[in-house]
Amino acid sequence: MPCVNLSLEPSPASVGLEPAVSLYIHVPFCASKCHYCAFFSEIPKDQWPDRYAKALILELEQLSGQIKPRTIFFGGGTPSVLAEVHWRQILSAMERCQLHQAQEWTVECNPASVSSEKARLWKEAGVNRISMGMQTQDDVLLGHLGRIHSYGRARECHDLLRRAGFQNLNVDLMFGIPGQTLEDWDRCISEALALGSEHLSCYEVTYEEDTPLYNQLQAGRFAMDEDLVCRMYEHLLERVREVGFRQYEISNFAKNQDPAPEGLPSTACMHNVNYWRGGYYIGLGPSASSYWEGLRTTRWPDVAKYCECVERGLSPLAEQDRLSPLARAGEIAAFGLRMTEGWDFNEFARITGFDLRTEWAVELKELVLLEWGCLTDERFCLTAQGLRFADAAAEKFLRLE
Ligand code: SF4
Incomplete structure (x- = not known):
């Protein structure tokens, strides 16, 4: 595929999206x-890591000067698994390409692969947020999940990151793990809260096809207990509320201190908020997606192919599609409803050019009747019950082309 010119300059005709952009790597x-x-x-x-780092740096150099990211997120995969030598190369390229001065810069890490030296490199480069996958405090359950770290290592990693000077830490937790009881989950929440992080992301285990956990479920090695999972989620909401965390999205909770201008907790993840609010984002690296002015692209989900394209000066894009404004607005509506604030009608119109009240009048009414939605003169959001069924609610807003 020849190199595709992905114009990064917003045109005056763009429907009000701000030039602020997120960079995902x-x-x-x-x-x-x-x-x-x-x-x-x-x-x-x-x-491979050597070749990947070189290809990524080539991509960063191509982006140099074209965007000024407001947020940066190194996700994966496991960014922390990269060796210090590769981090040094990538971080100095970020600086050289003027891509390092974001308001929020997150690196995801696995406790097993964080070192003091990597933490120091991140901090010096301008990283100001770390997201750590703890998942559970129970080492047996960690084994069921196939995680390679222990809870003890997660605690050490949290301390190490604090000592390195990070003041905005997220901890990822999982519930509904096969074999996990409500008491286990309560202990997990207690241990996570005791770490004192500023942010929690708590996800229900999902069973994706062709994963070992899915195959075990299919083979009857354990059964799903939806009632238990619902009770775990409700218990989570109670526990985190008691200690001052505010839920701002289905799975995300942030310390409710110094509310930011948008009304979000000051430690809310602004990179993800940009996705949920329909902002532009550029993704680099294998399998990464971008969205810019109606054009959605995805890079090859194949390390060798991605590197080869970049090395040869060819486009690393595996797919691209242009959504109609209405289809994109439907997606934005659906994503935004994941947030507890839902949509302010004026903001939705400013971002998409469509009126949520008229274009989706039938859907809003249906959700209110189900008691999944709450409608006022200014905004629409999902109720606590609606948030539990957010995927089903969101589907109603999608407009097939
Ligand atoms: S869940 Fe495990 S395998 Fe998947 S990206 Fe994270 S650390 Fe890697």
């Missing part, structure tokens, strides 16, 4: 594959 390596994971990542072989 996908690190496609993990030390081993977790049993539930369907993300694109591979166990690094031979020279």
Whole structure:
């Protein structure tokens, strides 16, 4: 595929989207594959990390001067699995390309692969937020998930990151793990809160096809208990509210201190908020997606192919599609309803050019009747019950082309 010119300059005709943009960088390596994971990542072989770092730097150089990201997110995969030598190369390229002065810069990490030296490099480069996958405090359950770290290591990692000077830490937790009881989950929440992080992301285990956990479920090795999962989620909401965390999205909770101008908690993840609010984003690295002025693109989910394209000066894009304004507005509506604030009608119109009240009048009424939605003169949001069924609610807003 020839190199596609992805224009990065917003045109005056764009429908009010701000030029603020998020930069996502996908690190496609993990030390081993977790049993539930369907993300694109591979166990690094031979020279792959070296080749990946060089290709990524070439992509960063092409982007140099074209955008000024407001948020940066290194996700994966496991960014922390990259060796210090590769981090040094990538971070100095970020600086050289003037891509390093974001308001929020997150690196995801696995406790097993964080070192003091990596934490120091991140801090010096301008990283100001770390997201750590703890998942659970129970080492047996961590084993069921195929995680390679122990809870003890997660605690050490949290301390290490604090000592390195990070004041905005997220901890990822999982509930509904096969074999996990409500008491286990309560202990997990207690241990996570005791760490004192500023942000919590709590996800229900999902069973993605072709993962070991899915295959175990299909083979009857355990059964799903939806009632228990619902009770775990409700218990989570109670526990985190008691200690001052504010839920701002289905799975995300942030310390409610110094509310930011948008009314979000000051430690809300602004990178993800940009996705949910329909903002522009540029994704680099294998499998990463971008969205810019109606054009959605995805890079090859294949490390060798991605590197080869970039090295040869060819486009690393595997797919691109242009959504109609209405289809994109439907997607934006659906994503935004994941947030507890839902949509302010004026803001939705400013971002998409459509009136949520008229274009989706039938859907809003239906959701209110189901008691999944709450409608006022200014805004529409999902109720607590609606948030539990957010995927089903969101589907109603999608407009097929
Ligand atoms: S560390 Fe994250 S990306 Fe890697 S296999 Fe586990 S869940 Fe997937």
